[in-house]
Structure formats: structure tokens, C-alpha cells
Amino acid sequence: MSERILTEVISANPAMIRKQFPLLDQQVNGNPLIYFDNAATTQKPVQVIDAIDGYYRGYNANIHRGIHTLAEKATDAFEQTRSVVRSFMNASSMEEVIFTYGTTDSINLVAQSFGRKFLEAGDEVIISEMEHHSNIVPWQMVCAERGARLKIIPVNDAGELIMDHFDQLLSPRTKLVSIVHVSNSLGTINPVAEIIRKAHLAGARVLIDGAQAAAHLPLDVQELDCDFYAFSSHKMFGPTGVGILYGKKDILNEMPPYRGGGEMIREVTFEKTTYNDLPFKFEAGTPNIADVIGFRTALEFILEISKPLILQHERALLAHAHERLSKIEGLRIIGTAREKLGVVSFIIEDLHAFDIGMLLDAAGIAIRTGHHCTQPLMKRFGIEGTARISFSVYNTFEEIDFLTERLLKIIKIKRR
Amino acid sequence: MSDKSINRIQDEIIEEFSILGNDMESIVFYIMELGDKLELLEDKFKVDSNLIKGCQSKVWLNAEVEDHKLILNADSNTDITRGLISLLVRTLSGQSLDDIIHADLYFIEKIGMNKVIGSQRSNGLTAMIKQIKLYALAYKTKLQQQT
């Protein structure tokens, strides 16, 4: 199909896409479901559901150790996902693709393994004010243990990193910079290439939290030159309980395993255990086989539509939402970065986000309310939380119009 | 001060809500409106010791005893929770300590309030009911010790 036709398939005929998501076809509180909570987790296309079902019905077996036919088949399917993930993010080898249980788990792996080995008293880790708690707490833990310090890049009123401040924070003491690629609360796309380049010049390693980016933005870890990149399957049409940690091979090889058990060893005696090679060294125990297999189908779904087209559709939705919402009196959008993606956070005068969320839910619209696991960021904006809508490929312009209509109604009734 | 029994008030509430039918939006808007009528809680009572932690909404609850009856004052930072509280205050405030301790609040389920707020989100409300009963029990014990 030509690009133009494909674009039309998504934006003019979203039914084609929506049809692949059985869950979307339902009524909630008497209204057709509008799912605007995609930054929390996306829905799953039928192919993904079938892949998981097919594994359990057809070839459920433990992997890497069995010699029987089912075990071979399961191992092949599992490793096939690794291969698709490798090419999805253009890692240079399969050894650089580590399966975890999610972004949080990936970050904890780096904190516990890299952090405990390389951080020393007086060293510094730089994060930002807009990080998800998953990219704050693991660093607080390891820094406290190692006597290292956490440094914070502040955020301006538009919700962008203050890069001058970053430049000032970088020093020979900086061991690691860990930054979110796209903010889950604001939608801000951070200048990660610039951050990586500068951090490397200062001799620091860089981890990018790609939880909100991997499904949307082009991803080429070699071009980015990041040292680590973390993301979650469930935010990109795949099942829960699967995450990816990309790491450069030379660094991963220097890092000790952080969980012990089966799969990650070569030989165990009571005197000494030798570890398996990458990536297995970091994959102790039986992994989430079914969901890893399902994840491959999710990635293929994305590749089939093509990432640039998904991005184009999501940008159009974002522009439409901004246009509509900014006309609502008393509504303030939190996060107006020039480079922004997929998420609109807002507050409404005299209305608590919780009330907005509950009232929209009564109309069948699923949104997120609260601090979105970014409490320091909320504090920066002097608010308790926001109402947040976030888009995916199956959302439509009409859904945004319906949301706008409902918001106007809620405000009208409130002001009465 | 209430001279109607807890169950009589519950039945009235159920009756009022039955007019709204099954339309979730109307129900939620109605609950919000009820919150507007809740008597204001003085700021001096909005202190952490009166705070009941819900999910995303805060509830402050102040309870005093007058003539063996529990007098409740409460507020929330969200409209819907304030509306839900107003129903609890209407049902329980001014009732005797014993009646509150033994109250079976069947109206919550009958008016579909548990559906409105879901099991997780209703935790704040459940916590509030528990707290009211605890106050009633505590005051009762205290009064018994005095006599």
C-alpha cells in the first residue's frame, strides 16, 4: 500500500484499525467506550491475544532446557521475539536485548547491577524533575546505599527540561544520567540525543526511559548511542509483564548479574558458580514465556501499520485535542512543550481532577487522574494532579469532540 | 439532629435515587449537587488528625457527641466525594451511638453507589464508615467509663 492510502486507512477509516481491538467494541455506562488512557496501558489487538492463546493451547513448555519438540518450539518462538525486538530498536546484537518484567524492572536492573558496581561515595546520578517514580526511587535506593548523590534537572513552565541547568550539573562526578524520553504526565519529548552526547563528553553513561516513546517515536539505539534503553510491552499493544532492557554489550559484560537462579548460570558448585553469557546472565528463572511470545505480535502490528503513520495520526489527534481543549474557559493545559507527543494533561478551575475523571467515566470515557506517578513534577507545577488523556492509533477525532462536549457540559453544570 | 431512624432515612434516599433510573451521568451529577448542600466544615477541623485517606480524594471528618448522639461534620476536596459524604451525614448524624454501631447501610448498594465509585475508589467511603463506627464505639466506651 502506498503511504497515502495507509494514512487514509488510519485517519479516515479508523474502523479498520479498531476492528482489530475486540475490547474497544463495548458500552460503558450506556455509552460507547472511549479509551483515552493509553499512556497507562494500550489495548491489545486480537493477534496478540491469539498468540498467547495459541502458545498455551499448542506448545506451552519451559524454554532453553528441554530437548523435546514442544520445548524447542517454545524456545524458538521466545527467541524470535528477541530477534524482532533487536531489529525494532536496531540493537547491534541479540545479546543486547534483555527480557525483564517492565520498564520499572529494567531500571531496577541497571540501578542494582550497574549502580552497585560503579557508583562510589561522592559520585552523582542525574535525573530530571519530570521523571516517573520508576526512574526516581531505584536511584534514591542505590545512591543511599553507595553514598552517591542524586542531581535533578529542573523543568520550565512549558514542561521542558532546562538544558542550561543540565550543562551545569554535568561534571566528572557524574556517573550516570537517567532521563525519560517522553514524559507520561506532560507529553514532552526530551532532547535525548543532545543529553546523551553531552553526558558522554563528561564521561557518564546514559539510560533512557522509553516507556512512553517506544511505541510512537522512531527508535534506533545505535544512532542514539544511549547506553541503556528501557520500555514496556504493555504500553505498545503487547501483554503486561514483559519489559525490555537494551544495554551496550561491553557495559553489560562488565555488570554483575543482580538476580541469581536458574537460566543465568553456566555451572553451579557450592564453591563457585560461573555465569551464563549475555543476555541470559540477566534473565534468572523461568521468564514470562507466553507474554514474550505475544509481544512479538504486538511489535509486528506496529511495524505493519508503520511507525511514521502511527506517529502522524497521533500528532494530528494531539493537535486537534489542543485546539479543542484550549478553547474551554477555565481549562489549563499542563505541559505545552514545543516537542510534544500523545498526552494532554489539564486542570479545570474549581473542579478536582477526580471529579472530572468520574464524570467522564459516567459518560463512557476512560481517562487518568491524579499525579501519574510523578509527584515531584506535580509539586513543581503547584498542583495535586491533573486529568490526563492519552492517545493511540485507534483513537478518533470524533472521540475528542465528544470529550470536549462532555467537558463543556460538566463545567456548565458545575457553574450553575 | 435527626428524629427519623437510620433505616427510614436510607429508604428515603433510595426513593430519591430511583427517580434517576440507571443513567450513570445523572446519578453522578446528582451526587455532586448533594455535596453543594453539605454544611461547611470549619477550617479548624480540616486538620490531619481528622483526615481519612481515600484514593485521590481527601475526607475530613469531625465527630462530637451530644446527649448520647453522634454529631458528624465532614468535607472533602472533591465534589463527588462531598456528595457521598453528605448522604452519610444525612443518614448517621444525630443518631444514637448504639444505632450507629449496629447500622447496616444498605442504601449504598441499593442506589448503585458502589457501582458509581467502584470497589477501589470506594475505599475512602468504606474507611469513612468504619471511622464513624469507631467514633461511636469510642464515645460509648468513654461514656460508660464516666458513669
Ligand SMILES: Cc1ncc(COP(=O)(O)O)c(C=O)c1O
Ligand atoms: C515514563 C514512564 N516510565 C516508567 C513507567 C513504568 O512502566 P511499568 O509500570 O510498565 O514498569 C511508566 C509507566 O507508567 C512511564 O510512563
